[in-house]
Amino acid sequence: MSFRKQITISLIIVIMAAGISYGIIYYENKNTRLASEEDAYNQGLTAFEKGDWNKAKELLSEVSKDSPYYQKAQSEIKEADNKxxxxxxxxxxxxxxGALQEETEKAQQQATEAKxxxxxxxEAAGTLKEQTEKAKQEAAEAKQKAEEANQALQQEKSKxxxxxxxxxxxxxxVGLVYCEFRYSDTFYKYLSKSGSGIAIKFANQSLSIITNKHVVTDASGYGAYACVFAFPDHFYIYKNDGNWEGIKVYSGLDGALVNVSNADWYLLNxxxxxxxxxxxxxxxGDKVVILGYPAIGSSEGITVTQGxxxxxxxxxxxxxxxxxxxxSGGAAILVKDNCLLGLPTYGVIGGAESLGRILDFNVFVQK
Known part of the structure; x- marks a missing residue:
């Protein structure tokens, strides 16, 4: 055998040995990697079963795409994300x-404080009752003196x-009247109205404020939930107690009487x-003066018109x-006798002028 042929055979043997070694190393590394990914997959499943979703996701992400566990690992990763x-x-x-519970407890505490x-x-009302009785007595005496003085004044009046x-x-x-209408179950305000009213006290009756029915009732006839009566130097708040006894309406007439059950000294006087x-x-042809609070009237107080x-x-x-x-609900005064004629009620508009209606005040006395 020649030397060149020996060299060639030796090279072939070396190359074959190198290929065999590489193949062995490649398969050993692949088996090692597969074992590592299988271990990571199994650890990820264990973490998943323990509820450690982030750890499970981290371990399962180590499984490569060419691993037989890849699809299962991806499915478990998606489930971990959902968890x-x-x-x-x-x-x-x-x-x-927790926040709602805290607010509820706070509201309960506030309710207890309110009670x-x-x-x-x-308890303070007991003391107030005595003061009220005394005020009533003083008011009765003042009323008697005022009536006597008024009679003397009227007798002397000749012009x-x-x-x-x-x-x-x-x-x-004469006061400004503002009323709100609310549903009885939700207390949601569905309507508000304004007008005028006049304070008066009939004999042997509690003090009242008289106005038009359409000011204190809605289209269905339900009374206002609450009304504010603002007089030039004072105001009174009426609130419905649920049985509508505070408001008296007159059938067939645009008139209403609001009973002031808790009148203070100012209104009594x-x-x-x-x-x-x-x-x-x-x-x-007799002259009349109208006093009230029309929407287009004075923004600073009562408005006066005449006719x-x-x-x-x-x-x-x-x-x-x-x-x-x-x-509506103000006062119409007959000038020649300086007396209360009735309640301004509404106006009827014609082509160029308008004519108003005054409800005779005597209907309240008669009824």
């Missing part, structure tokens, strides 16, 4: 529930009072002298005096 998301949601719900304050107010003195006399009795009601029917008696219509007097929305 992680679910866990976050549960934590958020738990936090929100304690109500009890204290009830028509001027408009300025009429307004000054009647203005304190204001109505101590019963206002003079007109005893005689006015004539066409004459233009005609008659049942229990209503027709007048050309200006009566706009908001005047």
């Amino acid at each position: 992680i998301t679910e866990e976050k949601i549960n934590k958020a719900v738990k936090a929100a529930t 304690q304050k109500a009890k204290a107010a009830e 028509e009072a001027d408009l300025s003195s009429i307004v000054s006399q009647w203005k304190p009795l 204001l109505t101590a002298s019963f206002p003079k009601l007109c005893q005689n029917k006015p004539s066409e 004459i008696i233009s005609g008659f219509e049942g229990n209503y007097f027709i007048t050309d005096a200006k009566i706009d929305a908001g005047n």
Whole structure:
């Protein structure tokens, strides 16, 4: 055998030995990697079963794409993501529930404090009752003196009072009326109305505020939930007690009487002298003065308009005096006798002018 042939054979043997060694090393490494990924997969499943979703996701992510466990690992990773998301949601719900519980306990504490304050107010009411009885007695004495003084004044009066003195006399009795209407179950406000009203006290009756029925009732006839009566220097709040006994309406007439059961000294003193009601029917052409709070009137106080008696219509007097929305329930004064004629009720608009209606005040006395 030649030397060259020996060299060639030796090279072939070396190359074959190297290939065999490489193959052995390759398969050993592959088996080692597969064993490692199988171990990672099994550890990931163990972590998943223990509920350690993040650890399971981390271990399962080590499985390579060419591993026989890859598809199963990806499925478990997706499930772990779902579990992680679910866990976050549960934590958020738990936090929100805790906050709600805290707010509920706070509200209960506030309710307890409110009850304690109500009890204290009830105890104070005993003392207030004595003061109220004393005030009533003083009011009765003041009323008697005022009536005597008023009678003497009327006897001395022989001529028509001027408009300025009429307004000054009647203005304190006429107030702005604002009413809110709410559903009895939800207390949601569905309507509000405004108008005017006059404070008065009939003999042997509690103090009242008289206004038009359409101011204190809605279209279905339900009474207002609460009303504020704002007089020039005072205000009174009426709140429905649920049985509607505080508001009396007159069938067939646009009139209503609001009973002031807890009148304070100001209102009692204001109505101590019963206002003079007109005893005689006015004539066409007699002057009238309207006092009230129309929506387009003064923004700083009462608005005064004047006119004459233009005609008659049942229990209503027709007048050309200006009566706009908001005047309803105010006072209509007959100038020649300086007496309360009735309640401005509504206006009827014609082509260019409008005529108002005044509800005869005597219907309240008769009914």
